[in-house]
Amino acid sequence: MKILVINGPNINMIGVREPEIYGKKTYLELCGFVKENCVRLGLDVDIFQSNYEGEIIDSIQQAYGFYDGIIINPAAYTHTSIAILDALKAVNIDTIEVHLSDPENREPFRKISYVSEYATKVFKGEGFNGYLKALEYFANKKQIK
Secondary structure, X not given: OEXXXXXXXXXXXXXXXXXXXXXXXXXXXXXXXXXXXXHHHOOEEEEEEOOOHHHHHHHHHHOOOOOOEEEEEOHHHHHOOHHHHHHHHHHOOOEEEEEXXXXXHOOHHHHOOOHHXXXXXXXXXXXXXXXXXXXXXXXXXXXXX
16 A cells, blocks of 8 residues: 655654644654654555645645555645645545644634545644554555455
C-alpha cells in the first residue's frame, strides 16, 4: 500500500515554532518517525511539505491513481482552504487528517476544519502519535484486503 503524507505551512518549523504547543522534536525527526513506522508496518511512503496552498493541491491531484491513502496535516490551511477540500474530493483517495496540537483547544478560528468534511478519520492533539495512528489505520486496511 502506497501512502502520501502531506504537511502544510510551518510544519517544517516544528521544534522551533512554539515548542510548548508543537513539541521540541524537529520536522526531520517527524519524517524519520513516519518512515521508520512505514517500514515496520509494510507501507510505502512519500512525504511532502509545502508552505504554498497551490503546491499542496498539485500534490493531491498528482496522487490520483498512484497512492492508496493520504495523510494530511493541512496546518493553517485546515481553517481556510476549501480548495484543498475540493482537491481531496476530486481524487477520492482515502484520507486521514492529522494535527500535532488539538485545534479545538486553541483560538476560536482554529475550530473550523474544511478537510474534516472529507477525511475518513481525524487525529489531533497527539503529536507524532497521530501520524502513527493514521499509518496503523492504513496498515490494518491493507491486511483486510
